[in-house]
């Protein structure tokens with residue numbers, strides 16, 4: 001399929017108001033697309049379904065599925081075709097009350113942490129800008145700018161139109177082997193790929209790692225904690241620990257234990273999520289939810305030598321999940337973009353710095369508009 005045909009097919013589908021998802025996995029060149037030919041809302045019941053899932057932040061919300069039926073892909077998207085200087089032309093309206101409200105919520109969160117209500121909470125906000133609609137152009141720009149991220153464009157007429165470029169894996173599996181990660185702690189990239197980290201960021205990320213290990217230890221076959229690394233995501237740097245292990249055929253249970261991790265909710269989970277609902281003056285919907293490939297099967301022809309040295313072919317079926325946390329994303333509503341940004345608050349947080357962190361995070365999306 002040519003690039004022109006691939007994107008025309010997506011455009012035509014959007015014009016007909018039919019569900020679709022187009023996405024590219026981190027460090028890959030293949031851009032995938034799954035389409036649905038009616039506007040039915042498919043929901044995930046027990047995570048044995050196959051397709052592309054879109055789950056909200058609230059663990060009580062419905063998880064939407066685009067079933068894996070109509071699948072096509074662009075094998076090698078040529079990024080040079082996207083003519084884009086990487087400079088934003090859109091501006092965010094500056095309203096002092098927005099900043100003051102955020103600072104007040106952060107101060108309140110620190111007070112609750114001092115009172116032992118929870119240890120960490122992730123506070124967020126949404127930024128609304130008037131931009132018109134060119135979702136396919138923005139998707140191409142995400143693909144060009146964030147080659148290490150999971151980039152997507154997702155649409156369902158009953159849910160909305162979302163785009164994003166997330167650096168965070170929630171759960172990735174190949175048969176019974178899984179990888180997840182603890183990603184937290186943020187600073188802007190200033191040219192050094194190995195910058196110094198403060199106590200606040202180190203402690204914040206440690207809390208996430210500890211939570212994941214605790215949440216999974218009784219539910220999986222074995223569990224291994226990787227090294228603490230610094231990673232670059234767009235103009236930002238984060239701390240990351242990879243965690244690997246073996247599933248026991250219990251995907252639903254594992255996802256329930258993980259989501260929302262303290263990288264997007266807080267710790268302990270319940271009081272932190274309650275505080276988020278009390279404090280944030282908007283509904284996160286699918287921001288800080290998760291999305292990606294669910295139970296996709298790939299089959300490969302392999303040759304095997306039998307006892308009498310005869311070459312025989314057999315098929316090798318692999319089952320994969322590739323689920324990502326929905327960060328650095330926006331929702332398009334009419335001619336408006338709603339950009340979502342947040343950050344982890346701990347006892348060592350400095351409110352002004354937390355605000356700056358959300359401003360820096362907003363640039364991931366703002367830079368492509």
Ligand SMILES: C=C(O[C@H]1C=CC=C(C(=O)O)[C@@H]1O)C(=O)O
Nearest residue numbers: 183184185186263341342343344
């Ligand atoms: C909640 C967000 O980021 C999370 C993921 C990485 C680092 C984070 C932090 O440093 O606070 C957040 O936990 C967001 O980008 O909106």
